[in-house]
Amino acid sequence: xxxxxxxxxxxxxxxxxxxxxxxxxxxxxxxxxxxxxxxxxxxxxxxxxxxxxxxxxxxxxxxxxxxxxxxxxxxxxxxxxxxxxxxxxxxxxxxxxxxxxxx
Amino acid sequence: xxxxxxxxxxxxxxxxxxxxxxxxxxxxxxxxxxxxxxxxxxxxxxxxxxxxxxxxxxxxxxxxxxxxxxxxxxxxxxxxxxxxxxxxxxxxxxxxxxxxxxxxxxxxxxxxxxxxxxxxxxxxxxxxxxx
Numbered sequence: 120x121x122x123x124x125x126x127x128x129x130x131x132x133x134x135x136x137x138x139x140x141x142x143x144x145x146x147x148x149x150x151x152x153x154x155x156x157x158x159x160x161x162x163x164x165x166x167x168x169x170x171x172x173x174x175x176x177x178x179x180x181x182x183x184x185x186x187x188x189x190x191x192x193x194x195x196x197x198x199x200x201x202x203x204x205x206x207x208x209x210x211x212x213x214x215x216x217x218x219x220x221x222x
Numbered sequence: 223x224x225x226x227x228x229x230x231x232x233x234x235x236x237x238x239x240x241x242x243x244x245x246x247x248x249x250x251x252x253x254x255x256x257x258x259x260x261x262x263x264x265x266x267x268x269x270x271x272x273x274x275x276x277x278x279x280x281x282x283x284x285x286x287x288x289x290x291x292x293x294x295x296x297x298x299x300x301x302x303x304x305x306x307x308x309x310x311x312x313x314x315x316x317x318x319x320x321x322x323x324x325x326x327x328x329x330x331x332x333x334x335x336x337x338x339x340x341x342x343x344x345x346x347x348x349x350x351x352x353x
Contacts (some may be wrong), residue, residue: 197251
């Protein structure tokens with residue numbers, strides 16, 4: 120990115136880092152989910168829970184990756200509603216699996 | 223409530239946001255996006271807290287442990303849904319040139335977290351040996 124095309128407030132960079140932080144938080148939660156599921160031995164339900172949590176994590180990763188790539192330009196496009204919805208849905212999914220694993 | 227149903231419709235018909243008003247300065251959209259992400263991180267932290275209660279307090283009675291974990295998980299879910307809703311409403315308000323929406327959600331979340339924290343203190347101090 121050239122100095123002229125760069126945003127003086129570094130808004131795209133800050134947004135990109137915000138996505139990175141959020142992906143990191145999501146990874147921690149997904150790892151906790153895996154630990155939880157395998158804690159009581161590798162039962163079929165546990166394997167399913169691990170697979171679903173991994174899927175939710177991958178979904179989040181995909182949205183984050185696309186946004187991080189999109190931040191490469193000087194004037195990025197706004198976040199799409201589908202992206203926001205997917206990120207939110209993956210977060211909710213992790214919580215639902217966590218609740219299901221309690222029982 | 224009607225307001226909420228209207229924005230719920232916007233969640234699933236994103237092109238309707240684009241049809242309204244003018245595209246705001248990209249910096250405003252990015253700031254809105256970062257606020258959304260900060261709320262998602264809050265939600266993830268609450269969900270992680272729910273996992274942590276269940277995994278790292280094994281001495282607790284099952285009922286209390288599950289109750290605390292479910293409270294934290296429910297707060298996380300609410301927080302994530304509210305993050306989407308608030309993002310959509312801010313995006314729409316910016317396009318229409320209206321005031322940004324106000325919300326009592328931060329107050330409620332703060333109170334809920336305080337209640338859970340006090341419950342944890344009570345449980346750890348008095349309910350520790352219940353197995």
